[in-house]
Amino acid sequence: MNSFSNLNRFQWRSLAPLFILLATLCARPVHAQPSLADDAELVETRTEVPRLKAAAAYTPKDNIIEIELSEYAGYAGLIAANGGLEPNDNSIFTKKYGFKVKLSLSEEESWSSLNSGRIAGAATTVDVLSVYGRQFSVVTPMLIGFSRGADGIVVNKDIRTINQLKGKVITAAQFTETDFFMRYLAQEAGLKIKMLSTPADKPDAESINMLYCADGFGAGDIYLRDLKAGRKRFAGCVTWEPKTSEVAKASEGKAHVLVTNRNLLIIADILLLNKGFADTHPEIVKGLVAGSLEGNNMVRLEPAKHLPVIGKAFNWTADETKAELAKVHLANMPENLAFFAGQLDSAGSFGFIYETASYVYGKDLIGTPVDSDRFIALAGLKAAEASGEFKMQKASIAPLKNTGVAERDPNDVIDALLSKDIRFSFLPNSSKLDIDVVDNTNGLKSIAQLLKVSPGSRVLLRGHADGALIDQRRREGGEAKVIQLKIALKSLSKARTAEVKDILTEKFGIDTSRVETIGVGADEPTGKGPDADRRVEVQWFMAE
DSSP: OOGGGGOOHHHHHHHHHHHHHHHHHTTOOTTOOOOGGGGTTBOOOOSSOOOOOOOOOOOOBTTEEEEEEOSOGGGHHHHHHHTSSSOOTTSHHHHHHSOEEEEEEOSSOOHHHHHTTSSSEEEEEHHHHHHHGGGOOEEEEEEEEEESSSEEEEEETTOOSGGGGTTOEEEEETTSHHHHHHHHHHHHTTOEEEEOSSTTSOOOTTEEEEEEESSHHHHHHHHHHHHHHTOOOOSEEEEETTHHHHHHHHTTTSEEEEEEGGGOOOOEEEEEEEHHHHHHOHHHHHHHHHHHHHHHHHHHHOHHHHHHHHHHHHTOOHHHHHHHHTTEEEOOHHHHHHHHHTOOTTSOOHHHHHHHHHHHHOHHHHOSOOOGGGGBOOHHHHHHHHHOTTTTOOOOOOOOOOOGGGOOOTTSOOOOSEEEEEOOOBOTTSSOBOTTSHHHHHHHHHHHHHHHTSTTOEEEEEEEOOOTTHHHHHHHHHHHHHHHHHHHHHHHHHHHHHHHHHHHHHHSOOOGGGEEEEEEETSSOOSSOHHHHSEEEEEEEOOO
16 A cells, blocks of 8 residues: 555645646646546545544533534434533523533544543444444443434446445445445345455455545545546445435436435444443433433424424524434334344344444454443433333334435336345255254344344245256156256245245244245256255345
């Protein structure tokens, strides 16, 4: 890697005039590659997790607790509960719990500030804990909510599934929810991630190749600029709103939104607190949790009433505030308890998201993961539950209809978001699944989990069989025997997928309407031999 790769995006911009001058003096031909200034959004690809400042406890000053947030509607409950960003006497935290809260907005990562005790708290997504691991001296006392469409993947118009990104280059922001979102979907599609250092690096034909920008906005900007210039270096970007919609619209039909997390609830926002502070101020933690839950409930029940204070905090118009609130789900008490207990239907749980992030990033990149329990501190939730204030709340996470740029023509064919092959072992010459085989259990869990983390989604199970005996039957009895065998194989593969569906519905509680089956038989061989041909292909469809 050359020394230029260590420059940040602002340094690249400052050097732009120099590169332009050099290009002119060298009289490059008219078909020269774009100048380095065109790639100002790109940052160095990290091969290890950044080191944080040493852990130290946060000490409140003047009874004011400092919490840093980003510009995101998912934190509307905190802002409503506080009556804005600034500490004030009318805040729920002040009136009910005896302390004041100062909320500040920043798009810069504040993990070192939080770790070293410069601020008391911040908000982020669960996957970040997996990345920073043991060095991160923080605890999470509550789930704030889920992103429901605030993050998305925009791709070239001819790409319709995650599987079609194999061999392509995607832009994202490293170690953020955009990175995790892409890695999660790649894993489910059976694809690896290859990190590139520069656009000139050769992509891996068997992987989804990632180039990183400082943030999701930069990932969208560089992709859109290349798309309009016809350079075809990138196949898409992973970004967040409003950039997702902006890129799709500005592409003038050259790109579309492949998927958002509107109905894929694995981007979970949590409150993080400096551990030293949380350990020594348990009553303040209880007040933060209860006040935040109350704020979430206020916005859930009467969003219009709180538009002014939320809009003022983010400098949004009323219409912008309303639109952004539609892209989040603010969590209540029962959803919080179920989230940490791993029992939340139609959404990822804390443990599932944490472990999944550890797996998709891998030990080579983030090292040996620590147990997720290290970060959980639920005394505040338990106290809020015991108070009875939230006893009438019910968990409710329903599928949402896609709107705006994510909508497709009603006559358009709805593609599966991704497909994956799972090998199930059946008893000899039978459609009976051997449930004692570990791989069978893991395969069933994998399918059930797809449906669990995405309300309204469904799967199509396509059963395949090997055609190893087809040539023999042709020699023995001609095409008539071949047709008989193919019909038998199709019937067997159909019966086997039906068996998988029955177990999913009976043992995993999956609604039968969310699982469809079809027997393909030996009509679609992989070309990799009989073992590979004996499989169940799982196609995953998001809610329309």
